[in-house]
Amino acid sequence: MHLSTQGLPDPRHLLPVPPAGIEWLPVNLGESGDSVYRRSDGVAFAKVSVSGSDGVESLAGERLRTEWLAPFDLGSAKVLDWHASQEGACLVMSAVPGVPASELPAGQLLQAWPSMAHRLRLLHEIPAASCPFARALSTMFERACDVVARNAVNKEFLDPEQQDIPPPLLLDALRVQLPLRLAQEARDRVVCHGDACMPNFMVDPRTLRCTGLIDLGRLGTADRYVDLSLFLANARDSWRGPDDELAARKSLFDTLEIGEPDDGRLDFYLGLDPLTWG
Template sequence: MRIERVLAAAGLATGDAPEVTDHGRSGDLVARCGDAFVKIARRSETWNARALERESAVLRWLAGKAPVPQVLWSGAVADDLALVMRAAPGTAVSHVPEADAEAALTATVRTLAALHALSIAGCPFDQRLSLKLAEAEARVAGGAVDESDFDAERLGLTAAEAWARLTAAIPATEDLVLAHGDASLPNFIWGANVTLIDLGRFGIADRYQDLSLFLRSAQRNHPQVDAVHLLATHYPLTDLDAVRLAFYQFLDEFF
């Protein structure tokens, strides 16, 4: 019923029964409806609703600058906030066949490099570390951190204990780019090109925000591919900073 209400508000009639594809780690309801995707967050779920509202604005701002889905409609319906997008053709890079994994990862690296090469001037979306840390601290205080989902080396820590360790390792500087913000492989759709999706954390941030999550996700989803080598070959960075990689993977525990 929630999906049907959104489609009606958007003036869309697909003729096909909605196919719920995910409830997402964030708790959003995600459904495929013909050639459109619908994402819905309850307005009462503050973190999710804020991220979805932000994603709608990001997609509109990035249109024509980077490969992102077309926004068909966004707005409020009853107790929900919703975003309706044109479905990106292709397959999530996390789910491509093993035979295609290296080609898909290479295309993803090149897409990240192109995104990071765009000028940050005029970008209204700020994800600098000071803001990310403030949001992370608020999530700890609000009980919004899923301690059961910590990476293996941090399982058993409370959110407060993890926060204390993170804040002892904050980098002194940032290398700012336009960052996807959640550059895990499910958020890249590989087809004729690579489309960026799930952009609720997009904004001006350190490039390692993306590089760290890309490498972690590549290791988990396609361990047979040397993703570090692909970065060295296709991304304009001389050496990877292992300390920054570890820090930004740690920071992701709070989101």
């Protein structure tokens, strides 16, 4: 969610001084509310959260997650610099090569899709016990309860068919399923990206192969369907029609060797996610 920065310190003051002849260029990326900058030589990105924006703690968590995942060679960024003070925090990371999958036309996205699905599989195959970060369903459901109670749900994040339904009713429908989903999570917890949307998968536009993952602020152990639901749903607007969508679905579950996908789990996590931003 993008938060208002009116009255807050200028985030550019927290950026490190770049080499001579290089500058920081503002970029509009993600939903975290951080100010994002790209170095003009293309080798690094910086995220800045100013004090009073409620993002410093989240940015610190992204730093730790980025440092933790880097040695697994999944193409994720490396932390180049970190600075925190009373004014805020700045995280500088190496740039992951390629373009976001969200920028690819349907035909190219279908070609890139198997390598993206394989990258997701490799992430899920990291031993969950080795991951110090949790994205527990109980925690995310509590967050959804808080967002709904504050009337902070962004309706643009909801499925169009749900935008006219009061968020408390959407939350109640999910609450009925909660015991079942908690039991499933206990049996099938993996390392999840947590926000496995198309902008967070980088693709080489020449080879159409996935080069890496970005924006790891929600990485943690969870039910794998947290990632699968967003991965499938976020690509829907890219497809040319039902045939593309069916092909993508089959390719994903074939790559993950899931013979009988659980559509109920997909729908549950797809319904929960937009209630957790706010």
